[in-house]
Amino acid sequence: MQYLGVELIKPKAAFFDFSCCEGCQLQIANNENKLLDFISLVEVVNFREILTERNNDYDIAFIEGSITRKDEIDRLKKIREKAKILVAFGTCASFGGINKLKNKFKDIEWVKKEVYGNCPIETNDKVMAVNEVVKVDFYIYGCPVNKSEVEAIVQSIALGREFRYLKHPVCFRCKEKQNICLYEMGKICMGPLTRAGCGARCPSNGNSCIGCRGPAEEPNIEFMKTIMIKNGFTERQIRDKFELFSAFKE
Amino acid sequence: MHNEKDYLTRVEGHGTIDIKVRNGRIKKAEWQVIETPRFFEAMMVDKHFDDVSLIVSRICGICSIAHSTASIRATENAFDVKISGKTELFRRILMNAETLQSHILHLYFLALPDFLGEGSIFPIITKNKNAAEIALRLKKIANDMCDVIGGRNTHPMTMVVGGFTKFPSKESLLILQKDLLNSVPDLIETSKIFMSLKIPDFERETEFVSLKGENNYPWIGGQLMSSDGVLKPESEYKKMTNEFMSDWSTSKLAKLSRDSFAVGSLARINNNFNLLHPKAKEICENFKLKAICYNPFMNNIAQLVECFHAVYETLELFEKVLNMDLSPEDIKIKPKKGKGVGAVEAPRGILYHCNEYNEEGRIVHCDFIIPTGQNHANIREDLNKLVKDYSKKGYSDSEIELLCQMLVRSYDPCISCSVH
Amino acid sequence: MDLSLKYQDVLSDNKKIKTGGRLNRKTDLGNFEKTYKSEITGIIELTPLEKLFQIQIIDQDERERFSFKPGQFLMLEVPGFGEIPLSISSSPSRRGVVELCIRKQGRVTKFLHKMQRGASVGIKGPFGTHFPMEKFANANVLLIAGGLGLAALRSAIYYVEENRNMFKDIFIMYGTNDPNQMLFTYQYETWKKTDGIKLFTIVQNPDKKWSGRVGLITDLFNEIVIDTSNTHAIVCGPPVMFKFVCNKLNDLGIPMENMFVSLERRMHCGMGKCCRCNVGSTYTCLSGPVFDYWTVMNLKEAI
Amino acid sequence: MIFKTIDKKDFNKFLEILIENNSFFAPQKIAKDKNNKPIYDLRLVNDFKEIDFNYDILKYPPRRFFLPYREAISSFEIKNSSWQQNINYETKVPRILLGLHPCDINSLNKLDKVLMLGDYPSPYYTIRRKNTFIIGMDCDPKPFCFCRSVGTHTVQHGCDMFLIDIGDRYFIEIFSNVAFDFLKKVTTKDITKKDDDEYKRIRRLKAEKFTAKIDVTDLTKILDMEFQSDVWKEWGDKCLGCGSCARVCPTCYCYGIEEKIDLKFQQAEKLKILHACTLIDFAEVAGGFNFRPERHIRLKYRYYHKHRGFVEAYEESLCVGCGRCGEACLAGITVPEVISSIRE
Ligand SMILES: Cc1cc2nc3c(=O)[nH]c(=O)nc-3n(C[C@H](O)[C@H](O)[C@H](O)COP(=O)(O)OP(=O)(O)OC[C@H]3O[C@@H](n4cnc5c(N)ncnc54)[C@H](O)[C@@H]3O)c2cc1C
Ligand code: SF4
Ligand code: SF4
């Protein structure tokens, strides 16, 4: 394929899932209108959720999910060796995501017991994001990822241009949609700190932004906490929001 | 040891079929679940009820609406919250939409390639563009419904304890209604495609567990029933599942009157045949699907029947909600100490959430029982019998291996969900 | 009773008011977003980072109407990638073809470097203020550039070359970090041959092959003798550079009003609408990019 | 100027006809805040009953009807290494807006100067502006309004007609021929001495109600003097860099361009998206250099553009004193407070 006379790249892409809900992979199958065009952009060689054949020759590896067990670490390292570009696909892969909530418990034995009683079960003590194990070349944020953003990113690869994330927080887009600010409605919201690009989905639907896309560029976390407290939210409530996806360093 | 190449493909999550060969012949096929556990029940401890449904929806990307709905219902039962009729209707629409989207995904993307001897949907896209386009159109309308009403097709956020943060506009509902009406011919085409496929001949008598519908086909809440005659209230879900662990699975397993039981579309239809929409019943007739059907491969057809049901029921629900005032409701929740159970029929079968709260409305303890978890033991038993039956019939090893895979897939297992 | 508003066709009203055929973006509404479709007719690689693009407007009528003055810039459109401001590097007297010296930097420029002869791009313009060459008549002229600054200065060099008799002494001073960053080296000989033009080059980090001067561009002032009472200067380059050079020139006795610099800011329209190019609160695209140094001194944020 | 009065009953009838014949936007209740106080904004009206005349302030400025947050300004059809540009300046018009307060009408007048009256007029803006019929309405100053300080509390031009409530009638200021012709179709009365007095009384009352204010005396010079002031740093520490202020400002017009290619590589689209100078990448250029790398520098620039640069160019400030930015800012950064901190 060509664009304005410049030959495009058709990369071989492989999708790998680790510990997660696989909702991000699903988004790819979900963009029905453009799915056929999308799969003509890349050659999908490995996609366990919808594909039987496997091919271990790929340029881009999309890693979904967080890393929780010894065998997952080994598997990820092998993928890293093969892949030219390794993409952390979704919030779990980028930050650890919801799964990392487990890390707040100091006693892993208690955790196992809480869920499995006295049955033996294998797990690492700590849930890790992909970049805690191997080098990551690119991140795609979101829980789940935003389909049109994924398309834009893959298209950028084909065009050989870098993809740039929006750098500002969600509020900017939320205001564009002419929503009434949730703080005005007495609710807490992570919008002022979270990276835009989701179309302010949650606030536009009347629910708080929960920060799934991680921090915007240079977020003013310190003063935002003061604002949250001024709006009547407790330290505990604030912590709830900050730790949800483990995306914000406190 | 867990090797990449062992995982069964075209299912959600990680499981393998361990094939035991003796003297060059398949002796036994064993179902193993090796998904990594995420410990959701532990993560939830101390979480505020506002966040609970948002977190548990991340148990599964495919049935996130069912998880949210079950969780919210559990919390509402714990706090004695009453919801409005409007909320009830919209939740039902969402459950129908998710069922449709999940079933279509399974039928076309995961199951159909087996029947056509392909490795994935991709060759079908090139060889049978028409089928692929039907699949995408049907999935789209289902996803659009989830988008418009749930706020997003995966991990919905409009559904909260007590109701909805926002109801969709009439205009957007009218568009959906029109699209939905237009999707009926596509469904009929789908049923023709599946009529032309050969469903493997296999039966094993088992017990079927589902919600019991009263006046409607069951999606949310109500009594729990089994085809062996067990009937229990929602709150006694534990007596329906009797969870246990085994060394071959990282997921917990379940049993009731026998060693194993089945949940899912086939179980729902077996237990609630008369509550199906008349149009859906017609499809049953076409496929000679009668209660009680013991062929697990027929679960694919049961899903197809439910697609019809979902579309027709949703059209009826749309008529009702379009006549309502869709401005947002005031939601005020007072948390209290207590425990509540929410049972819903997820696409893959009955799903239970049990949330126990302290006075502040923070989780003290919780418990989730996932449909696929309840099916694992049954899958294992089925595989056992399948290998025996088909060896006797003189089928080759590779044919049996494929049948084994097809059998597991026809349960549409959601493994990462079962090992949450 | 009918009280419906009538649609007012603003565009054709605007056209009717116009007299004569000459279309102008400055007043003609219908031309606002139109970009002149142009063809890349030649590409010359100057350094690993910079290429010179020769670009010709395809439509003959549009081509004939296009003219510019040294120091002006245009907006180059690469569909799907973006529209970027670029100084015109070629001679103002050469009709129909413009030359753009483009450094590979971001989205648009990286793709441009991949494009081939014969591909189409779009140009809007010319925009902005220019170097006031007429004012320099009968005076000495200093043309000073650092790095990529030579791209903007080049059209002024063409101008003085072609109108040699208008001016007194002419000095071109050019400095870069490395010798291999020097642009348009193939033209130096021609420039020098033009009667009375003196060219000085200097680099900061010489390599083995370099036999010329080593140092900062301000060092060159030790070598030249000029009558500062009748001298104008144009300085193009990064802000740090022109700050030093202009202060030096001022010390030498040249009034700040006689020095001209070209400022760079982020730009999205070139027509004073997007606001992105404001320096302090002055539009670079309308009041600039060429400013006299006195104005720059009075602008907050300029340097 | 031509003045008339009209009975409210007659006026309502007039509106009913306008609604029936046109695309008509008027204030409506859109939500309630945490204290149960209703929030109003302009919405499409299909039925007269939907209009809420008790509105206090429009939540979002009417700027969006002329300068949308995002619009496709042109597109390209790609064919091999060539392309064809398609431009469509026409947009959904004409339409009627009811209920703009003086600050909002004056904000449009300011935008006119940049986008319609100067060099390179924008057809996108001009077409919408010329095809929108505006019915302005007098207002009651809120605690955050400081329009009087910047001289935008009255309307000299910029709308078609302006209404002042004088009990059972409206006092109408007629600004355009279209409005005059429209009003011929309903019963209006010439103004009497009594109307005159009532008008003046109401003006006086209103003038007394302003509480917020800014002092603009020599503000341009003071801003220049305080360019390096530490005060900016203090405000910058609070600013979240969220751009909400520019999103709700009736006069902000900065934008960015984003170009998109479809997945088939056959179409490219050029989107214009309103930007905000407080966002981190506002002045960032290729190579990563940022002309305004810090929050306080960007916030400072917002004030310099509005209260200094624009004054220099047009002899008026680019702020109409509506106070929306201060209300929208979670960090509580308000124009009166910032300006007075600079003057101290
Ligand atoms: C008056 C003027 C004259 C210029 N002349 C030249 C020249 O002759 N040769 C040359 O190589 N470069 C020149 N530049 C700089 C050139 O415009 C940038 O290198 C170019 O915009 C980078 O675009 P990009 O898409 O590759 O970079 P990206 O970083 O991808 O930029 C994205 C967008 O940001 C804007 N932008 C980014 N950097 C700049 C910048 N420095 N100036 C203005 N807008 C920017 C553009 O709108 C661009 O499309 C000039 C800039 C100005 C203002
Ligand atoms: S609702 Fe959230 S995202 Fe929207 S403006 Fe308010 S704080 Fe920002
Ligand atoms: S001033 Fe307020 S509204 Fe504006 S960017 Fe800063 S924090 Fe956001």
Ligand code: SF4
């Ligand atoms: S700067 Fe603030 S007060 Fe001034 S016009 Fe804009 S929003 Fe209103």
